[in-house]
Amino acid sequence: MHLPEPKNLPYKTLLADIEKGLIKIPQFQRDYVWSKERAAGLIDSILKGYPIGTFITWKTKETLRVVKDLGGVVLPPVPEGDFAEYVLDGQQRMTSLFCALKGVQIKRGKKTDDFAEIFVDLNASEHDQIVVIDTADLEQGTYISLTNLINAGLTVLASFDAKYHAKLEEYKQTLQGYNFSLIEVKEAPLDVATEIFTRINVGGKPLSLFEIMVAKTFDATEEFDLSEKFEALVNRLREVGYDTISDATVLQIIALVIGKECKRQNILRLDKKRFIEEWPKVASAIESAVDYFRGYYRIPVSKLLPYNSLLAPFAYFFYHHNDKPLNNKQICLEDFFWRVSLGGRYSSSVEGKLAQDIKRIDQILGDSKPSYDWAIDTSAQFIKDNGWFNAGRSYIKAILCIMAYQQPKSFIDGSIVHISNDWLKQANSRNYHHYFPRAFLRKQGLGDEHSNHIGNITIVDDFLNKRKIGAQSPFVYMSQFADQNCDLETHMKTHLIELNEWGIWEDNYDAFLTKRCEKLSEEIKKRLVLREQDRNSHQSINIEDIDELALEADL
Structure with missing residues (x-):
């Protein structure tokens, strides 16, 4: 691999190379x-x-989005057979x-920014802002648009007061003679190039693994754009209330299918051709898993x-299994689901645990x-x-899943309580x-440490909570119902x-809390294949389990 090489690029060459398609801004899903x-x-x-900082580019024949x-x-x-220079830093x-x-x-969105409306104030001193976007307080003839300064011939410049001619010429020469500082990383593999990007971007928002993979797997001839494919998948899942699946999880699934490992470096090394080939089958498998969660486990x-x-x-x-699991497979999958959920399994080191x-x-x-x-205790x-x-x-969510499985009905009229992602966005949801x-x-x-307990929680319709119950005792409000x-x-x-x-x-x-916990315990036992280790267990809760931020893989 060649070492990074510093070079200077004159203004005209920089613009010309962008216009020829030789310098490219990778679309890492980051808008301007x-x-x-x-x-x-x-x-x-x-x-x-x-100085305006150094641009870092990656010179390669790889094709990125x-x-x-x-x-x-x-x-x-990029012209056929040419190298492209992708801007890693300075987009x-x-x-x-x-x-x-x-x-x-x-x-x-609805707003348009016109970059032709950038002007040079000819009266500004070097201590003032010379380049401005608001000319309301400037007199006609004391400022020039940036594009006119660069492109205009002598006649336009001559129309200005003679006292500005030297300054106009100086500014034009300064812009056109400016040498941009560039460091070129030559023909490094993608994971090295993106690692460089991540390290130099410490102050900014680093690229996510998904953004890198969108760029890496883009293929114009195959019409494959991971960003669009993922969005289409999420839109299909949105129709059934499963649109909060993360792009990180999708990448983990593809990596597990292809190579049974899903750490960051495994995902970065995935072969582009294989990735594109596997996508339709993986997307279909994700939808089958969602159908199973909704149908068999009744997680809405x-x-x-x-x-x-x-x-x-x-x-x-x-x-690997096109049909619904039956018999032993069904029992073992259910046991697996509840062991992971109740055991706080994916609250940390998730990629390694997924591989296991x-x-x-x-x-x-x-x-x-x-x-x-x-x-599991x-x-x-x-x-x-x-x-x-x-x-x-996760422990509480698992028990909420068991409650949702019962398809809880309204205390008032027995209608099924509607559960949606919208109201679950709030931890203090009235539902x-x-x-x-x-x-x-x-x-x-009794303080909230007593009352704020999963054994005291039911899933209800919003209006029931606010209007019908309030601070009344169970005896009073249940008598009314x-x-x-x-x-x-x-x-x-x-x-x-x-x-x-x-x-x-x-x-x-x-008495109520004791009975409800006994009932929940019975429901948990139904879902597990109990082993000797569970009967003797005094499991302790993983403290990280409390932290919602730790729930997902941080890719």
Whole structure:
């Protein structure tokens, strides 16, 4: 590999190379975000002779997804057989220079920024801002547009007062004679080039792995654009409430299918041709896994999934198994799902654990029963001790999934409670109802550490919480519902609550919490293939499990 080589590029060569398609801005899914003000500041620095930073480019024959046009100026493809110089550092500066010096228009949503409206104030001293975007306070004839300064002939310049002629000439010469500093990384592999990009971008937002893979896997002849393919997949999943799947999880799945490993370096080294070939089958396997979560586990929306990453082992399963799993496979998959969810498995080191778990999925595919090196304490006491309610904890999400499985019905009329990603965005969602209201328990001298417990949570419709219950005791509000709803007892069972002998009519919170934890314990046991290790377990909760930010793989 050649060492990075410093070089200077004159202004005219830089612009000409961009227009010829030799210098390319890789489209790492990052839009041009600099304002006209910042672009004007950059030109101002050039006119004052200040350095504007070094551009770092990667010279290669690899084809990346690139910005095809800048403000309506169509940039041609790299000429056949030529090397391209991809800008690794200085994308925003390079684009600003091009837009300002060409006077192009950039559309941002409904707003259009006209970069032709950047002006040089001919009365400004070197201590003032020479390049401005607002000429309201300037007299006609004391300023010139940047594009006119660069492109105009003698007649335009001669129309200015003679006292400005020297300055106009000096500014034009300064711009056209400016040498841009460039460091060229020659013919390095993509992972080296992107590593350089990531390291030099410490101050800015580093590229995500997905953005790198969008650039790497782009193929014009195959019409493959990962960004578009991913968006289309998410749009299909949105129709069934599973649109919060992360791009990181999708990349993990492809890597696991191709090579059974999904660390960052494994993903970066994936062969482009194989990646493109596998995409349709992987996308289909993801949809099959989602259908299975919705149908068999009755998890209605992706926000309830204890981990986004759970889609990886299940998509891997469906990639290798076209039909619905039956008998032993079905039992083992369910055991796997709840062990991962209740055991806080993917709260840390997720890529390594996924690689281990794929071996377990291979065993399930081969009709053998995997072993596990972690136990699940299914006891009611464990739930009672560890059930503090935080909608970001995988342990709590797992129990919420068990509640959603029952298809809970309204206390008022028995209609099915609608669960959507929208209301699950808020951890304090009103759809999580404290069966013994917190305000009621506070009056009994019990703080939120007692009331804010998964054993005291039910999933209800929004209006029920606000209008019908408030701070009333269970005895008071349940008596009202009993008068309105003759099937109340049946409907309460869909919330895993029995109305009688649970302390509800006596407003006895301790009795209720004990009974509800026992009920939840029974439901957990139904979903696991219990082993000796579970029966003797006194599992401790992974503290990282509390942190919602730790739930997903940080790629």
